[in-house]
Amino acid sequence: MPRIPTRRARRFTGAALFGAFAIGTVFAATTWGRALWLPAYASMVGDRTVADAVAEYGERATPRLAARFEAAGLAYPPSEIALVALKAERRLELWASHGDAWRHMADYRITAASGVAGPKLREGDRQVPEGLYRIAGLNPNSRYHLSMKLDYPNAFDLRHAAQDGRARPGSDIFIHGKAVSVGCLAVGDDAIEELFVLTASIGRSNVKVVIAPFDGRRAPLLPAPEGLPPWTPELYRLIGEALHEYPRTTPSLPQPHQDHRPTLP
Numbered sequence: 161m162p163r164i165p166t167r168r169a170r171r172f173t174g175a176a177l178f179g180a181f182a183i184g185t186v187f188a189a190t191t192w193g194r195a196l197w198l199p200a201y202a203s204m205v206g207d208r209t210v211a212d213a214v215a216e217y218g219e220r221a222t223p224r225l226a227a228r229f230e231a232a233g234l235a236y237p238p239s240e241i242a243l244v245a246l247k248a249e250r251r252l253e254l255w256a257s258h259g260d261a262w263r264h265m266a267d268y269r270i271t272a273a274s275g276v277a278g279p280k281l282r283e284g285d286r287q288v289p290e291g292l293y294r295i296a297g298l299n300p301n302s303r304y305h306l307s308m309k310l311d312y313p314n315a316f317d318l319r320h321a322a323q324d325g326r327a328r329p330g331s332d333i334f335i336h337g338k339a340v341s342v343g344c345l346a347v348g349d350d351a352i353e354e355l356f357v358l359t360a361s362i363g364r365s366n367v368k369v370v371i372a373p374f375d376g377r378r379a380p381l382l383p384a385p386e387g388l389p390p391w392t393p394e395l396y397r398l399i400g401e402a403l404h405e406y407p408r409t410t411p412s413l414p415q416p417h418q419d420h421r422p423t424l425p
Contacts, residue, residue: 206301213300214360217353222361225354228265234258240366241265241358243335244406245345247273247288248374252335252347254355255406262406268355271339272346277373278388279395280312281321283330286343290371291316291395292402295364298356305337305349306356310369316398320391335369345371376400377408 229236240257250270255262275287289312296311312333313321321329334344337352347355359367373381373396381396 208300210298210300210360213298213306214357217306218357221353221357225358229256232256232263232265234263234265237358237361239362240368241362242368242370242406243355244403245270245288245335245369245371246375247277247290247372252345252351253406264406264408266354268347268351270345271348272341274341274343277385279392280317280330280333280343281324281389282326283328285330287330288341288343288345288371289313289317289330289333290373290399292398293369293371295359295367295369298360298364299334300356302334302336304334304340304344304346304352306352307334307336307344308352308356308359308364309334316395320389323391324389370399370402370406372399372403375408376403377406 226236229238234256238256238258242255242257242262244253244255245251246253247270250273252268252270253264254266254268256265257263273288275285278287279291280287280289289310291312291314293310293312293314295308297309299307299309310333313329313331317329321327330343335352335355336344336346337349339346339348376396376399381400382393384392384396
């Protein structure tokens with residue numbers, strides 16, 4: 161007859177399995193970084209779908225968005241949007257396509273963005289990347305309310321990482337809610353609800369993202385500050401060209417000197 165485990169034995173086995181899982185998680189985190197363990201963790205924190213999140217938060221986000229578009233004389237939802245993130249100004253701008261031009265729709269305060277001015281280079285450097293990105297995915301089960309994953313590292317980032325010999329340029333960069341950042345852009349819960357619902361409505365392939373060290377429409381991004389990688393001028397030229405597709409006619413925050421590299425707590 162098979163031997164039935166005692167309650168004490170079952171508790172010991174459960175504790176051993178949990179301990180093995182915890183040790184494995186720590187090993188994965190320290191060996192491969194969050195690129196490996198974060199998706200696994202995210203898959204365990206909830207099973208809500210994107211449609212579920214849109215149904216829940218769209219009731220309050222959609223009327224706010226529709227009213228803003230109506231006031232600007234634009235149809236809602238738009239066919240395409242752009243998100244312009246300015247690290248020094250701590251501002252995320254929402255733009256909507258209007259024929260052959262772009263119309264400025266809203267400003268959202270960046271509530272947290274870690275690092276300093278300059279591109280992201282490696283896993284764990286706590287840098288918000290700089291460049292031209294797309295939305296790679298929507299996470300309705302984020303620990304930070306809702307989140308939108310950027311396609312960092314993109315082809316530009318990977319090409320220069322390979323040239324520099326950097327094997328781990330980092331990953332898992334999001335725009336999300338709350339007010340905490342480890343290389344991501346936090347914009348608060350109300351803002352991410354609007355951006356999440358809007359992106360889900362028009363399709364993430366119709367969302368452009370520009371992340372700049374500061375507002376290059378107010379002062380030139382070039383020459384790049386000393387101490388940055390030699391390919392930074394190429395990056396800042398591309399960002400500067402992209403920024404001028406979105407001309408501001410409303411006042412912006414004071415522009416820091418181009419050589420200033422402010423810490424973004």
